[in-house]
Amino acid sequence: MSLVTYEVNDHIATITLNRPEARNAINGAMRRDLNAAWDRFRDDEDAWVAILTAHGEVFCAGGDLKDGEGSVGTFGGTFWEKPTINSFESGMELFKPTIAAVHGPCIGYGLTGILFCDFVIASTSASFSFPEVRLGLPTIVGAIRLPERLRWADAMELLLTGKPVSAHRAKEIGLVWRLVEPDELQEQALAWARTLTEAAPLAQRATKEVAWRTATMGWIESVRFGETMRKVAAVTEDVAEGLRAWREKRAPTWRGR
Structure with missing residues:
Protein backbone atom coordinates (compact mmCIF):
# COMPACT_ATOMS: atom_id res chain seq x y z
CA MET A 1 0.00 0.00 0.00
CA SER A 2 1.30 3.42 -0.94
CA LEU A 3 1.69 5.76 2.01
CA VAL A 4 0.84 8.70 -0.27
CA THR A 5 -1.45 8.34 -3.27
CA TYR A 6 -1.40 10.45 -6.43
CA GLU A 7 -4.32 10.73 -8.84
CA VAL A 8 -5.05 13.14 -11.71
CA ASN A 9 -8.47 13.91 -13.17
CA ASP A 10 -9.34 16.86 -15.40
CA HIS A 11 -5.95 18.50 -14.72
CA ILE A 12 -6.44 18.26 -10.94
CA ALA A 13 -3.94 16.16 -8.97
CA THR A 14 -5.05 14.81 -5.60
CA ILE A 15 -2.20 13.97 -3.22
CA THR A 16 -3.50 11.99 -0.25
CA LEU A 17 -1.75 11.08 2.99
CA ASN A 18 -2.57 7.40 3.38
CA ARG A 19 -1.40 6.10 6.75
CA PRO A 20 -4.63 6.44 8.74
CA GLU A 21 -3.79 3.62 11.15
CA ALA A 22 -0.92 5.81 12.42
CA ARG A 23 -2.95 9.04 12.28
CA ASN A 24 -0.95 9.95 9.17
CA ALA A 25 2.17 10.52 11.25
CA ILE A 26 5.11 11.07 8.92
CA ASN A 27 7.83 8.44 9.06
CA GLY A 28 10.82 8.19 6.74
CA ALA A 29 9.03 6.05 4.15
CA MET A 30 5.99 8.32 4.07
CA ARG A 31 8.15 11.39 3.72
CA ARG A 32 9.87 9.88 0.69
CA ASP A 33 6.49 9.01 -0.87
CA LEU A 34 5.22 12.52 -0.19
CA ASN A 35 8.27 14.16 -1.72
CA ALA A 36 7.94 11.87 -4.74
CA ALA A 37 4.29 12.86 -5.15
CA TRP A 38 5.12 16.56 -5.15
CA ASP A 39 7.99 15.98 -7.59
CA ARG A 40 5.56 14.13 -9.83
CA PHE A 41 3.03 16.97 -9.67
CA ARG A 42 5.69 19.55 -10.47
CA ASP A 43 6.76 17.62 -13.58
CA ASP A 44 3.33 16.37 -14.68
CA GLU A 45 2.24 18.48 -17.66
CA ASP A 46 -1.34 17.19 -17.36
CA ALA A 47 -1.62 18.32 -13.72
CA TRP A 48 -2.35 22.03 -13.33
CA VAL A 49 -3.67 22.25 -9.76
CA ALA A 50 -3.02 20.05 -6.69
CA ILE A 51 -5.18 19.23 -3.69
CA LEU A 52 -3.38 17.94 -0.58
CA THR A 53 -5.69 15.87 1.63
CA ALA A 54 -5.67 12.81 3.90
CA HIS A 55 -7.46 9.55 4.64
CA GLY A 56 -8.75 8.87 8.14
CA GLU A 57 -9.94 11.11 10.94
CA VAL A 58 -6.61 12.92 11.44
CA PHE A 59 -5.06 15.04 8.70
CA CYS A 60 -1.53 14.57 10.07
CA ALA A 61 -0.26 13.81 13.57
CA GLY A 62 3.15 15.32 12.81
CA GLY A 63 6.44 13.48 12.62
CA ASP A 64 6.44 9.87 13.80
CA LEU A 65 8.47 9.84 17.01
CA LYS A 66 8.58 6.03 16.92
CA ASP A 67 10.32 6.00 13.54
CA GLY A 68 13.90 4.82 13.85
CA GLU A 69 15.08 6.67 10.73
CA GLY A 70 15.17 10.06 12.34
CA SER A 71 14.63 9.68 16.08
CA VAL A 72 13.46 12.99 17.58
CA GLY A 73 14.65 14.75 14.47
CA THR A 74 11.56 13.55 12.62
CA PHE A 75 9.22 15.65 14.71
CA GLY A 76 7.79 18.42 12.58
CA GLY A 77 9.37 16.96 9.48
CA THR A 78 13.13 17.40 9.86
CA PHE A 79 15.06 14.19 9.16
CA TRP A 80 18.69 14.38 10.16
CA GLU A 81 19.92 12.27 7.25
CA LYS A 82 19.07 14.79 4.51
CA PRO A 83 18.47 18.52 4.09
CA THR A 84 14.85 19.54 3.67
CA ILE A 85 15.25 22.61 1.45
CA ASN A 86 14.16 20.78 -1.70
CA SER A 87 11.02 19.16 -0.29
CA PHE A 88 7.61 20.70 -0.89
CA GLU A 89 7.04 21.93 2.64
CA SER A 90 10.55 23.31 2.97
CA GLY A 91 10.99 25.42 -0.11
CA MET A 92 10.55 23.53 -3.39
CA GLU A 93 10.10 25.96 -6.28
CA LEU A 94 6.59 25.05 -7.39
CA PHE A 95 4.44 27.65 -9.13
CA LYS A 96 1.35 25.61 -9.92
CA PRO A 97 -1.66 26.42 -7.68
CA THR A 98 -1.98 24.26 -4.57
CA ILE A 99 -4.87 23.67 -2.17
CA ALA A 100 -4.88 22.02 1.26
CA ALA A 101 -8.14 20.34 2.29
CA VAL A 102 -7.79 19.85 6.05
CA HIS A 103 -9.93 17.90 8.50
CA GLY A 104 -9.17 16.86 12.07
CA PRO A 105 -5.86 17.62 13.80
CA CYS A 106 -3.10 19.09 11.63
CA ILE A 107 0.06 18.90 13.70
CA GLY A 108 3.74 19.76 13.28
CA TYR A 109 4.87 18.43 9.91
CA GLY A 110 1.29 18.57 8.63
CA LEU A 111 0.95 22.23 9.48
CA THR A 112 4.34 23.00 7.94
CA GLY A 113 3.15 21.31 4.75
CA ILE A 114 -0.11 23.21 4.38
CA LEU A 115 1.69 26.51 4.92
CA PHE A 116 3.21 26.05 1.49
CA CYS A 117 -0.23 25.73 -0.12
CA ASP A 118 -1.82 28.77 -1.72
CA PHE A 119 -5.26 28.02 -0.30
CA VAL A 120 -6.16 26.28 2.97
CA ILE A 121 -9.74 25.02 3.06
CA ALA A 122 -10.59 23.45 6.41
CA SER A 123 -13.56 21.69 7.92
CA THR A 124 -14.93 22.86 11.24
CA SER A 125 -13.43 19.68 12.74
CA ALA A 126 -9.87 20.82 12.02
CA SER A 127 -7.33 22.05 14.54
CA PHE A 128 -3.77 23.26 14.08
CA SER A 129 -0.66 23.11 16.25
CA PHE A 130 3.12 23.18 16.42
CA PRO A 131 3.68 21.21 19.66
CA GLU A 132 7.46 20.93 19.36
CA VAL A 133 8.21 23.42 22.15
CA ARG A 134 6.28 21.19 24.56
CA LEU A 135 8.85 18.48 23.86
CA GLY A 136 11.78 20.81 24.28
CA LEU A 137 12.36 21.12 20.53
CA PRO A 138 12.29 24.25 18.35
CA THR A 139 10.04 24.59 15.32
CA ILE A 140 12.22 25.58 12.35
CA VAL A 141 10.51 25.75 8.95
CA GLY A 142 7.20 26.66 10.57
CA ALA A 143 8.93 29.50 12.42
CA ILE A 144 10.30 30.78 9.11
CA ARG A 145 7.06 30.52 7.18
CA LEU A 146 4.27 31.26 9.66
CA PRO A 147 5.13 34.95 10.28
CA GLU A 148 4.97 35.47 6.51
CA ARG A 149 1.34 34.33 6.57
CA LEU A 150 0.04 35.75 9.85
CA ARG A 151 0.41 38.75 12.11
CA TRP A 152 3.39 38.35 14.43
CA ALA A 153 1.46 37.72 17.65
CA ASP A 154 -0.86 35.22 15.96
CA ALA A 155 2.13 33.32 14.57
CA MET A 156 3.82 33.34 17.98
CA GLU A 157 0.62 32.05 19.59
CA LEU A 158 1.05 28.83 17.65
CA LEU A 159 4.83 28.66 17.72
CA LEU A 160 5.58 29.54 21.34
CA THR A 161 2.71 27.87 23.23
CA GLY A 162 2.52 24.60 21.32
CA LYS A 163 -1.22 24.60 21.98
CA PRO A 164 -3.73 23.82 19.20
CA VAL A 165 -6.04 26.43 17.76
CA SER A 166 -9.50 25.57 16.51
CA ALA A 167 -10.61 25.82 12.91
CA HIS A 168 -12.61 28.95 13.74
CA ARG A 169 -9.61 30.58 15.41
CA ALA A 170 -7.44 29.59 12.44
CA LYS A 171 -9.92 31.29 10.11
CA GLU A 172 -9.98 34.38 12.31
CA ILE A 173 -6.18 34.82 12.19
CA GLY A 174 -5.90 34.07 8.47
CA LEU A 175 -4.32 30.62 8.61
CA VAL A 176 -7.44 29.13 7.03
CA TRP A 177 -8.80 30.75 3.88
CA ARG A 178 -12.21 29.08 3.76
CA LEU A 179 -14.07 27.19 6.50
CA VAL A 180 -16.69 24.55 5.57
CA GLU A 181 -18.74 21.81 7.18
CA PRO A 182 -16.98 18.42 7.34
CA ASP A 183 -19.20 16.75 4.75
CA GLU A 184 -18.54 19.59 2.30
CA LEU A 185 -14.74 19.68 2.52
CA GLN A 186 -13.76 17.52 -0.44
CA GLU A 187 -16.53 18.92 -2.64
CA GLN A 188 -15.52 22.50 -1.89
CA ALA A 189 -11.81 21.83 -2.48
CA LEU A 190 -12.57 20.15 -5.79
CA ALA A 191 -14.91 22.96 -6.85
CA TRP A 192 -12.22 25.54 -6.17
CA ALA A 193 -9.64 23.46 -8.03
CA ARG A 194 -11.97 23.35 -11.03
CA THR A 195 -12.34 27.13 -10.87
CA LEU A 196 -8.56 27.46 -10.95
CA THR A 197 -8.32 25.26 -14.06
CA GLU A 198 -10.50 27.73 -15.95
CA ALA A 199 -7.53 30.10 -16.17
CA ALA A 200 -4.50 29.60 -18.42
Missing part, protein backbone atom coordinates in the same frame (compact mmCIF):
# COMPACT_ATOMS: atom_id res chain seq x y z
CA PRO A 201 -2.08 27.34 -16.49
CA LEU A 202 1.14 28.87 -17.83
CA ALA A 203 -0.10 32.39 -17.09
CA GLN A 204 -0.98 31.29 -13.56
CA ARG A 205 2.50 29.87 -13.02
CA ALA A 206 4.18 32.99 -14.36
CA THR A 207 2.00 35.19 -12.13
CA LYS A 208 2.70 33.09 -9.04
CA GLU A 209 6.42 33.08 -9.77
CA VAL A 210 6.44 36.86 -10.08
CA ALA A 211 4.61 37.17 -6.75
CA TRP A 212 7.02 34.70 -5.11
CA ARG A 213 10.32 36.09 -6.38
CA THR A 214 9.56 39.80 -6.16
CA ALA A 215 8.76 39.53 -2.44
CA THR A 216 12.49 39.91 -1.82
CA MET A 217 13.33 42.25 -4.72
CA GLY A 218 13.45 46.01 -5.01
CA TRP A 219 10.82 47.79 -7.12
CA ILE A 220 12.90 48.26 -10.27
CA GLU A 221 14.16 44.67 -10.22
CA SER A 222 10.61 43.44 -9.60
CA VAL A 223 9.16 45.28 -12.58
CA ARG A 224 11.98 44.18 -14.86
CA PHE A 225 11.55 40.57 -13.82
CA GLY A 226 7.78 40.79 -14.24
CA GLU A 227 8.04 42.27 -17.73
CA THR A 228 10.49 39.55 -18.71
CA MET A 229 8.01 36.92 -17.57
CA ARG A 230 5.27 38.68 -19.54
CA LYS A 231 7.36 38.46 -22.73
CA VAL A 232 8.06 34.78 -22.13
CA ALA A 233 4.36 34.03 -21.63
CA ALA A 234 3.32 36.14 -24.63
CA VAL A 235 4.75 33.65 -27.13
CA THR A 236 2.85 30.62 -25.79
CA GLU A 237 0.04 28.92 -27.67
CA ASP A 238 -2.32 29.63 -24.79
CA VAL A 239 -2.01 33.38 -25.30
CA ALA A 240 -3.00 33.00 -28.96
CA GLU A 241 -5.91 30.79 -27.92
CA GLY A 242 -7.02 33.21 -25.21
CA LEU A 243 -7.11 36.16 -27.60
CA ARG A 244 -8.84 34.09 -30.28
CA ALA A 245 -11.47 32.90 -27.78
CA TRP A 246 -12.03 36.50 -26.64
CA ARG A 247 -12.64 37.62 -30.23
CA GLU A 248 -14.95 34.68 -30.86
CA LYS A 249 -16.80 35.21 -27.57
CA ARG A 250 -16.28 31.64 -26.32
CA ALA A 251 -14.48 29.88 -23.49
CA PRO A 252 -10.82 29.17 -24.28
CA THR A 253 -9.40 25.68 -24.52
CA TRP A 254 -6.08 25.73 -22.69
CA ARG A 255 -3.32 23.32 -23.60
CA GLY A 256 -0.61 24.43 -21.21
CA ARG A 257 1.86 25.26 -23.95
Whole structure:
Protein backbone atom coordinates (compact mmCIF):
# COMPACT_ATOMS: atom_id res chain seq x y z
CA MET A 1 0.00 0.00 0.00
CA SER A 2 1.30 3.42 -0.94
CA LEU A 3 1.69 5.76 2.01
CA VAL A 4 0.84 8.70 -0.27
CA THR A 5 -1.45 8.34 -3.27
CA TYR A 6 -1.40 10.45 -6.43
CA GLU A 7 -4.32 10.73 -8.84
CA VAL A 8 -5.05 13.14 -11.71
CA ASN A 9 -8.47 13.91 -13.17
CA ASP A 10 -9.34 16.86 -15.40
CA HIS A 11 -5.95 18.50 -14.72
CA ILE A 12 -6.44 18.26 -10.94
CA ALA A 13 -3.94 16.16 -8.97
CA THR A 14 -5.05 14.81 -5.60
CA ILE A 15 -2.20 13.97 -3.22
CA THR A 16 -3.50 11.99 -0.25
CA LEU A 17 -1.75 11.08 2.99
CA ASN A 18 -2.57 7.40 3.38
CA ARG A 19 -1.40 6.10 6.75
CA PRO A 20 -4.63 6.44 8.74
CA GLU A 21 -3.79 3.62 11.15
CA ALA A 22 -0.92 5.81 12.42
CA ARG A 23 -2.95 9.04 12.28
CA ASN A 24 -0.95 9.95 9.17
CA ALA A 25 2.17 10.52 11.25
CA ILE A 26 5.11 11.07 8.92
CA ASN A 27 7.83 8.44 9.06
CA GLY A 28 10.82 8.19 6.74
CA ALA A 29 9.03 6.05 4.15
CA MET A 30 5.99 8.32 4.07
CA ARG A 31 8.15 11.39 3.72
CA ARG A 32 9.87 9.88 0.69
CA ASP A 33 6.49 9.01 -0.87
CA LEU A 34 5.22 12.52 -0.19
CA ASN A 35 8.27 14.16 -1.72
CA ALA A 36 7.94 11.87 -4.74
CA ALA A 37 4.29 12.86 -5.15
CA TRP A 38 5.12 16.56 -5.15
CA ASP A 39 7.99 15.98 -7.59
CA ARG A 40 5.56 14.13 -9.83
CA PHE A 41 3.03 16.97 -9.67
CA ARG A 42 5.69 19.55 -10.47
CA ASP A 43 6.76 17.62 -13.58
CA ASP A 44 3.33 16.37 -14.68
CA GLU A 45 2.24 18.48 -17.66
CA ASP A 46 -1.34 17.19 -17.36
CA ALA A 47 -1.62 18.32 -13.72
CA TRP A 48 -2.35 22.03 -13.33
CA VAL A 49 -3.67 22.25 -9.76
CA ALA A 50 -3.02 20.05 -6.69
CA ILE A 51 -5.18 19.23 -3.69
CA LEU A 52 -3.38 17.94 -0.58
CA THR A 53 -5.69 15.87 1.63
CA ALA A 54 -5.67 12.81 3.90
CA HIS A 55 -7.46 9.55 4.64
CA GLY A 56 -8.75 8.87 8.14
CA GLU A 57 -9.94 11.11 10.94
CA VAL A 58 -6.61 12.92 11.44
CA PHE A 59 -5.06 15.04 8.70
CA CYS A 60 -1.53 14.57 10.07
CA ALA A 61 -0.26 13.81 13.57
CA GLY A 62 3.15 15.32 12.81
CA GLY A 63 6.44 13.48 12.62
CA ASP A 64 6.44 9.87 13.80
CA LEU A 65 8.47 9.84 17.01
CA LYS A 66 8.58 6.03 16.92
CA ASP A 67 10.32 6.00 13.54
CA GLY A 68 13.90 4.82 13.85
CA GLU A 69 15.08 6.67 10.73
CA GLY A 70 15.17 10.06 12.34
CA SER A 71 14.63 9.68 16.08
CA VAL A 72 13.46 12.99 17.58
CA GLY A 73 14.65 14.75 14.47
CA THR A 74 11.56 13.55 12.62
CA PHE A 75 9.22 15.65 14.71
CA GLY A 76 7.79 18.42 12.58
CA GLY A 77 9.37 16.96 9.48
CA THR A 78 13.13 17.40 9.86
CA PHE A 79 15.06 14.19 9.16
CA TRP A 80 18.69 14.38 10.16
CA GLU A 81 19.92 12.27 7.25
CA LYS A 82 19.07 14.79 4.51
CA PRO A 83 18.47 18.52 4.09
CA THR A 84 14.85 19.54 3.67
CA ILE A 85 15.25 22.61 1.45
CA ASN A 86 14.16 20.78 -1.70
CA SER A 87 11.02 19.16 -0.29
CA PHE A 88 7.61 20.70 -0.89
CA GLU A 89 7.04 21.93 2.64
CA SER A 90 10.55 23.31 2.97
CA GLY A 91 10.99 25.42 -0.11
CA MET A 92 10.55 23.53 -3.39
CA GLU A 93 10.10 25.96 -6.28
CA LEU A 94 6.59 25.05 -7.39
CA PHE A 95 4.44 27.65 -9.13
CA LYS A 96 1.35 25.61 -9.92
CA PRO A 97 -1.66 26.42 -7.68
CA THR A 98 -1.98 24.26 -4.57
CA ILE A 99 -4.87 23.67 -2.17
CA ALA A 100 -4.88 22.02 1.26
CA ALA A 101 -8.14 20.34 2.29
CA VAL A 102 -7.79 19.85 6.05
CA HIS A 103 -9.93 17.90 8.50
CA GLY A 104 -9.17 16.86 12.07
CA PRO A 105 -5.86 17.62 13.80
CA CYS A 106 -3.10 19.09 11.63
CA ILE A 107 0.06 18.90 13.70
CA GLY A 108 3.74 19.76 13.28
CA TYR A 109 4.87 18.43 9.91
CA GLY A 110 1.29 18.57 8.63
CA LEU A 111 0.95 22.23 9.48
CA THR A 112 4.34 23.00 7.94
CA GLY A 113 3.15 21.31 4.75
CA ILE A 114 -0.11 23.21 4.38
CA LEU A 115 1.69 26.51 4.92
CA PHE A 116 3.21 26.05 1.49
CA CYS A 117 -0.23 25.73 -0.12
CA ASP A 118 -1.82 28.77 -1.72
CA PHE A 119 -5.26 28.02 -0.30
CA VAL A 120 -6.16 26.28 2.97
CA ILE A 121 -9.74 25.02 3.06
CA ALA A 122 -10.59 23.45 6.41
CA SER A 123 -13.56 21.69 7.92
CA THR A 124 -14.93 22.86 11.24
CA SER A 125 -13.43 19.68 12.74
CA ALA A 126 -9.87 20.82 12.02
CA SER A 127 -7.33 22.05 14.54
CA PHE A 128 -3.77 23.26 14.08
CA SER A 129 -0.66 23.11 16.25
CA PHE A 130 3.12 23.18 16.42
CA PRO A 131 3.68 21.21 19.66
CA GLU A 132 7.46 20.93 19.36
CA VAL A 133 8.21 23.42 22.15
CA ARG A 134 6.28 21.19 24.56
CA LEU A 135 8.85 18.48 23.86
CA GLY A 136 11.78 20.81 24.28
CA LEU A 137 12.36 21.12 20.53
CA PRO A 138 12.29 24.25 18.35
CA THR A 139 10.04 24.59 15.32
CA ILE A 140 12.22 25.58 12.35
CA VAL A 141 10.51 25.75 8.95
CA GLY A 142 7.20 26.66 10.57
CA ALA A 143 8.93 29.50 12.42
CA ILE A 144 10.30 30.78 9.11
CA ARG A 145 7.06 30.52 7.18
CA LEU A 146 4.27 31.26 9.66
CA PRO A 147 5.13 34.95 10.28
CA GLU A 148 4.97 35.47 6.51
CA ARG A 149 1.34 34.33 6.57
CA LEU A 150 0.04 35.75 9.85
CA ARG A 151 0.41 38.75 12.11
CA TRP A 152 3.39 38.35 14.43
CA ALA A 153 1.46 37.72 17.65
CA ASP A 154 -0.86 35.22 15.96
CA ALA A 155 2.13 33.32 14.57
CA MET A 156 3.82 33.34 17.98
CA GLU A 157 0.62 32.05 19.59
CA LEU A 158 1.05 28.83 17.65
CA LEU A 159 4.83 28.66 17.72
CA LEU A 160 5.58 29.54 21.34
CA THR A 161 2.71 27.87 23.23
CA GLY A 162 2.52 24.60 21.32
CA LYS A 163 -1.22 24.60 21.98
CA PRO A 164 -3.73 23.82 19.20
CA VAL A 165 -6.04 26.43 17.76
CA SER A 166 -9.50 25.57 16.51
CA ALA A 167 -10.61 25.82 12.91
CA HIS A 168 -12.61 28.95 13.74
CA ARG A 169 -9.61 30.58 15.41
CA ALA A 170 -7.44 29.59 12.44
CA LYS A 171 -9.92 31.29 10.11
CA GLU A 172 -9.98 34.38 12.31
CA ILE A 173 -6.18 34.82 12.19
CA GLY A 174 -5.90 34.07 8.47
CA LEU A 175 -4.32 30.62 8.61
CA VAL A 176 -7.44 29.13 7.03
CA TRP A 177 -8.80 30.75 3.88
CA ARG A 178 -12.21 29.08 3.76
CA LEU A 179 -14.07 27.19 6.50
CA VAL A 180 -16.69 24.55 5.57
CA GLU A 181 -18.74 21.81 7.18
CA PRO A 182 -16.98 18.42 7.34
CA ASP A 183 -19.20 16.75 4.75
CA GLU A 184 -18.54 19.59 2.30
CA LEU A 185 -14.74 19.68 2.52
CA GLN A 186 -13.76 17.52 -0.44
CA GLU A 187 -16.53 18.92 -2.64
CA GLN A 188 -15.52 22.50 -1.89
CA ALA A 189 -11.81 21.83 -2.48
CA LEU A 190 -12.57 20.15 -5.79
CA ALA A 191 -14.91 22.96 -6.85
CA TRP A 192 -12.22 25.54 -6.17
CA ALA A 193 -9.64 23.46 -8.03
CA ARG A 194 -11.97 23.35 -11.03
CA THR A 195 -12.34 27.13 -10.87
CA LEU A 196 -8.56 27.46 -10.95
CA THR A 197 -8.32 25.26 -14.06
CA GLU A 198 -10.50 27.73 -15.95
CA ALA A 199 -7.53 30.10 -16.17
CA ALA A 200 -4.50 29.60 -18.42
CA PRO A 201 -2.08 27.34 -16.49
CA LEU A 202 1.14 28.87 -17.83
CA ALA A 203 -0.10 32.39 -17.09
CA GLN A 204 -0.98 31.29 -13.56
CA ARG A 205 2.50 29.87 -13.02
CA ALA A 206 4.18 32.99 -14.36
CA THR A 207 2.00 35.19 -12.13
CA LYS A 208 2.70 33.09 -9.04
CA GLU A 209 6.42 33.08 -9.77
CA VAL A 210 6.44 36.86 -10.08
CA ALA A 211 4.61 37.17 -6.75
CA TRP A 212 7.02 34.70 -5.11
CA ARG A 213 10.32 36.09 -6.38
CA THR A 214 9.56 39.80 -6.16
CA ALA A 215 8.76 39.53 -2.44
CA THR A 216 12.49 39.91 -1.82
CA MET A 217 13.33 42.25 -4.72
CA GLY A 218 13.45 46.01 -5.01
CA TRP A 219 10.82 47.79 -7.12
CA ILE A 220 12.90 48.26 -10.27
CA GLU A 221 14.16 44.67 -10.22
CA SER A 222 10.61 43.44 -9.60
CA VAL A 223 9.16 45.28 -12.58
CA ARG A 224 11.98 44.18 -14.86
CA PHE A 225 11.55 40.57 -13.82
CA GLY A 226 7.78 40.79 -14.24
CA GLU A 227 8.04 42.27 -17.73
CA THR A 228 10.49 39.55 -18.71
CA MET A 229 8.01 36.92 -17.57
CA ARG A 230 5.27 38.68 -19.54
CA LYS A 231 7.36 38.46 -22.73
CA VAL A 232 8.06 34.78 -22.13
CA ALA A 233 4.36 34.03 -21.63
CA ALA A 234 3.32 36.14 -24.63
CA VAL A 235 4.75 33.65 -27.13
CA THR A 236 2.85 30.62 -25.79
CA GLU A 237 0.04 28.92 -27.67
CA ASP A 238 -2.32 29.63 -24.79
CA VAL A 239 -2.01 33.38 -25.30
CA ALA A 240 -3.00 33.00 -28.96
CA GLU A 241 -5.91 30.79 -27.92
CA GLY A 242 -7.02 33.21 -25.21
CA LEU A 243 -7.11 36.16 -27.60
CA ARG A 244 -8.84 34.09 -30.28
CA ALA A 245 -11.47 32.90 -27.78
CA TRP A 246 -12.03 36.50 -26.64
CA ARG A 247 -12.64 37.62 -30.23
CA GLU A 248 -14.95 34.68 -30.86
CA LYS A 249 -16.80 35.21 -27.57
CA ARG A 250 -16.28 31.64 -26.32
CA ALA A 251 -14.48 29.88 -23.49
CA PRO A 252 -10.82 29.17 -24.28
CA THR A 253 -9.40 25.68 -24.52
CA TRP A 254 -6.08 25.73 -22.69
CA ARG A 255 -3.32 23.32 -23.60
CA GLY A 256 -0.61 24.43 -21.21
CA ARG A 257 1.86 25.26 -23.95
